[in-house]
Amino acid sequence: MKATFPHLGNVYLGVKALFDGLGIDYVIPPQNSDHALNIGTRHSPDEICLPFKIMIGNYMQAVEEGADTVILTGSCGPCRFGEYCELQMNLMKSLGYDLKFIVLDMPKDIGIKELFNRLSIIGSSSKKSRLQKLRAVKTAVQIMHLLDETEALAHYLAGYERNKGQCKSLFHRCRREAMKCSDPQEMLSLIKEYKKRIEYVPVDINKDPVKIAIIGEIYTVIEPYSNFCIEDKLMDYGVSTKRGMTPSWWLKNMALSPLKINSLDIKKASRKYLSLEIGGHARECIGEAILSWKEGFDGAIQIYPLGCMPEIVSKSILPAISRDYDFPIMSLVVDDMTGEAGFITRLEAFIDLLERRRDNVLFGS
Amino acid sequence: MKVGIPKGLLYCKYHPFLVTFFGELGAEVIVSEDTNKNIFDAGIKYCVDDACLPVKIFHGHVNFLKDKCDLVVIPRIMQLWKNEYICPKFCGLPEMVLNNLNGLPPAITDPIYATSWKNLYSWAQKSGNLLGKNNRQIKVAFNKAIEAQKNHKTGIDDEGYEIKIALTGHPYNIYDKFLNMNLVKKINNLGMGIRTAEFTQEDILAREADNLYKRPFWTFVRENYGFALNSAKEKKVDGIIYVSSFNCGTDSVIIELIKNGLPDFPFLILKIDEHTGEAGINTRIEAFRDMLERRLFNESHISTLG
Structure with missing residues (x-):
C-alpha cells in the first residue's frame, strides 16, 4: 500500500510524521498549485465546491508518483463534504485510475466496527508493534x-x-x-x-496593529492556496490575525462531539444568532465572529467557496452581527475563477477601512 | 390572530398539514399568492446573492406576508426521515429570512423533526402554545392536519403519450409554475407524458440508494437518485429531465450520482436561476424531444449519447 491524502494547510506534516512513525509507505502530493487546480477542474463536476476540485488535482498528481490508496475523512452532516468520497471514487474510477479509498467516517454513521475495520487496513500495512x-x-x-x-x-x-x-x-x-x-x-x-x-x-x-479574525469554511480558511495565501498577505501588511479553525481544533472537536462538550464557547456565543447545528461550520463561523469582537479584534473576514450551503446561511446572519456589535465583517467567495487582483483590492480596502475607523490614517507605517 | 404561511419551498408538498393545523386552531390563515413577478423581484432584492432561486423566492413570499399577518410560519424542516437532512439552508432558513428582511412580525421558527408523529407533535405543541391554545385543542387540530395531509396526493403520472419522461428535481422546482416557466405544460404540449417520484414506492427508492457506497444523508438524494435509476431500469420512462436551480449544493451531487448510475440513458439537466431565458429552455426541451423521438422510433439500436 502506498497511501496518499489531500492537502489541507499544514496537515501534510502531521500525516508525514504519522506515516513515518508507522513505517507506512506514502506519497505527499505536490503542494497545491494552479496545475493541481486546473487538472482538478477539468475533470470535476461543474457546480461542486472548490475543495473537491483541488483534491482531485492532488490525487491525480499523487497517482503519478505511485500512490494507490487515498485516505480521506468523511462526515454525515448535511454539508456536501460527506458526499465527496462517493463522487471522488466514481470520478477516479471513470478516469481509469485504480485507486483505493479509505474513508474515515464518524462511528455514529458507519458503526464503530466498520471504522475499526477501515483503520485496520491502514494499520495492517505497518510492521510496528x-x-x-x-x-x-x-x-x-x-x-x-x-x-x-x-x-x-x-x-x-506579525503585527x-x-x-x-x-x-x-x-x-x-x-x-x-x-x-x-x-x-x-x-x-x-x-x-x-x-x-x-x-x-x-x-x-x-x-504597537497597536490592526487585528483581523479569519472565519468561514474550514478548507478555504486553512488551505493557503485556496484563499490566495491571505494570512501571508496580512502578515506582510503588518496585520495580526487569528483563526479558530485549525486541524488540531477539528481533531479535538471531532473527539469531543459524541459527548456534546465540543467548542462550548462557540456554542454559547452563537446561540443568539444560530442556535442549531446546521452542518458544515456555519455555527463556528458565527460564534467566532462574536468571540473575536469580544477579544477586541477590529474586524473579521469570512472566506468560503462558491455555493457552500452552510456559509450562505452564516453570510445572511453576519450583517446582523456587524450591525449589532459595530464590527466590520467582509465576505470573500473563492472558486476556480477567482482573480487574485480583485481579491487583493478588496483586502486592502478592508484594511484601510479598519485603520480609518481608528482615526489614524497613517497607522502601521 | 392572522397566521401567514409563505407559499414557497416545500409548501407545495405539505400545505394541507400547515393550513389545516392553523385553521383548526382558530387562526385566520393567510397564504401568500402564487409566485409572481413582484414576489420574485422582492426575493431577489432581499436575499443574499449566493442563495439558490427557491430560497430567494421564499424570501419574496415572506416579504409579501409581512404586513398582512400577526405571525408568520417559517418552517425549519430539519429532518423528514431519520438521519436525513434536506439541505443546510433549510436548517438555517429562519435565520436567513429574519436577518435579510426587516419589519417582520413574530415568526414560528421551531425545528421540525418529522421523523415520527411524536417528534412532529412537539413542534405542533410549541406552535399551538404560541397561539395560546391548550393541549387538547392542539391535539385535535394536529390529528385533523395529519388526516388532511394523508389524503393529499401530489405527483404527476400522465397516460396516453407516446413518449414518457421522468421529471425529477426538488418538488418546489417542479411545482412552482412561475419559477420553472410552466415546465410541466411545456413538456405536455410537446407530446411527452410526465412521471414524478411520488409514484415510486419508498422502499424501492431506498433500495436503489442502498447500492451507494455512502448512505445518503439528504432526503432528495434518496428520492431523486432512486427514482431516476428505478424508472430507467424498469423502462417506465424513455428519458429523464432534471430541473435544478443554479448553485444548488445537493443537486450538484445528485446529478453526478445519476450520471454515474445511468451512463447511457437520455438525461437533460435544466438549470434555472433568476436570469434564465424562456427561449433557451424551450429549445432545449424541443431538442431533447427530437432526440428521444429518433432514438425510439428511427434508430433505437444506436445510442444517441455516442
Whole structure:
C-alpha cells in the first residue's frame, strides 16, 4: 500500500510524521498549485465546491508518483463534504485510475466496527508493534497541535514584530525544515525550537496593529492556496490575525462531539444568532465572529467557496452581527475563477477601512 | 390572530398539514399568492446573492406576508426521515429570512423533526402554545392536519403519450409554475407524458440508494437518485429531465450520482436561476424531444449519447 491524502494547510506534516512513525509507505502530493487546480477542474463536476476540485488535482498528481490508496475523512452532516468520497471514487474510477479509498467516517454513521475495520487496513500495512503505533499517533497529534500553535503565534506576532517579515520567514522555514525530517521525534523537537524562536522574535509592544479574525469554511480558511495565501498577505501588511479553525481544533472537536462538550464557547456565543447545528461550520463561523469582537479584534473576514450551503446561511446572519456589535465583517467567495487582483483590492480596502475607523490614517507605517 | 404561511419551498408538498393545523386552531390563515413577478423581484432584492432561486423566492413570499399577518410560519424542516437532512439552508432558513428582511412580525421558527408523529407533535405543541391554545385543542387540530395531509396526493403520472419522461428535481422546482416557466405544460404540449417520484414506492427508492457506497444523508438524494435509476431500469420512462436551480449544493451531487448510475440513458439537466431565458429552455426541451423521438422510433439500436 502506498497511501496518499489531500492537502489541507499544514496537515501534510502531521500525516508525514504519522506515516513515518508507522513505517507506512506514502506519497505527499505536490503542494497545491494552479496545475493541481486546473487538472482538478477539468475533470470535476461543474457546480461542486472548490475543495473537491483541488483534491482531485492532488490525487491525480499523487497517482503519478505511485500512490494507490487515498485516505480521506468523511462526515454525515448535511454539508456536501460527506458526499465527496462517493463522487471522488466514481470520478477516479471513470478516469481509469485504480485507486483505493479509505474513508474515515464518524462511528455514529458507519458503526464503530466498520471504522475499526477501515483503520485496520491502514494499520495492517505497518510492521510496528501496537505500542509503537500508539506512540506514532501520539507524536503526530502533538506535532499537529504544536504546528498550529506556532502558526497562530507567527500570525499574531506579525503585527508587533520589529523586523518586518521575520515571523513569516521563520514559520515558512520551519515548514520547509520539518518536511526534511524523516523521524517524527526529530520533527517534534525542530518545531519546538522554531516555536521558541518565534516567541523570542523582537516585538514592539507599543504597537497597536490592526487585528483581523479569519472565519468561514474550514478548507478555504486553512488551505493557503485556496484563499490566495491571505494570512501571508496580512502578515506582510503588518496585520495580526487569528483563526479558530485549525486541524488540531477539528481533531479535538471531532473527539469531543459524541459527548456534546465540543467548542462550548462557540456554542454559547452563537446561540443568539444560530442556535442549531446546521452542518458544515456555519455555527463556528458565527460564534467566532462574536468571540473575536469580544477579544477586541477590529474586524473579521469570512472566506468560503462558491455555493457552500452552510456559509450562505452564516453570510445572511453576519450583517446582523456587524450591525449589532459595530464590527466590520467582509465576505470573500473563492472558486476556480477567482482573480487574485480583485481579491487583493478588496483586502486592502478592508484594511484601510479598519485603520480609518481608528482615526489614524497613517497607522502601521 | 392572522397566521401567514409563505407559499414557497416545500409548501407545495405539505400545505394541507400547515393550513389545516392553523385553521383548526382558530387562526385566520393567510397564504401568500402564487409566485409572481413582484414576489420574485422582492426575493431577489432581499436575499443574499449566493442563495439558490427557491430560497430567494421564499424570501419574496415572506416579504409579501409581512404586513398582512400577526405571525408568520417559517418552517425549519430539519429532518423528514431519520438521519436525513434536506439541505443546510433549510436548517438555517429562519435565520436567513429574519436577518435579510426587516419589519417582520413574530415568526414560528421551531425545528421540525418529522421523523415520527411524536417528534412532529412537539413542534405542533410549541406552535399551538404560541397561539395560546391548550393541549387538547392542539391535539385535535394536529390529528385533523395529519388526516388532511394523508389524503393529499401530489405527483404527476400522465397516460396516453407516446413518449414518457421522468421529471425529477426538488418538488418546489417542479411545482412552482412561475419559477420553472410552466415546465410541466411545456413538456405536455410537446407530446411527452410526465412521471414524478411520488409514484415510486419508498422502499424501492431506498433500495436503489442502498447500492451507494455512502448512505445518503439528504432526503432528495434518496428520492431523486432512486427514482431516476428505478424508472430507467424498469423502462417506465424513455428519458429523464432534471430541473435544478443554479448553485444548488445537493443537486450538484445528485446529478453526478445519476450520471454515474445511468451512463447511457437520455438525461437533460435544466438549470434555472433568476436570469434564465424562456427561449433557451424551450429549445432545449424541443431538442431533447427530437432526440428521444429518433432514438425510439428511427434508430433505437444506436445510442444517441455516442
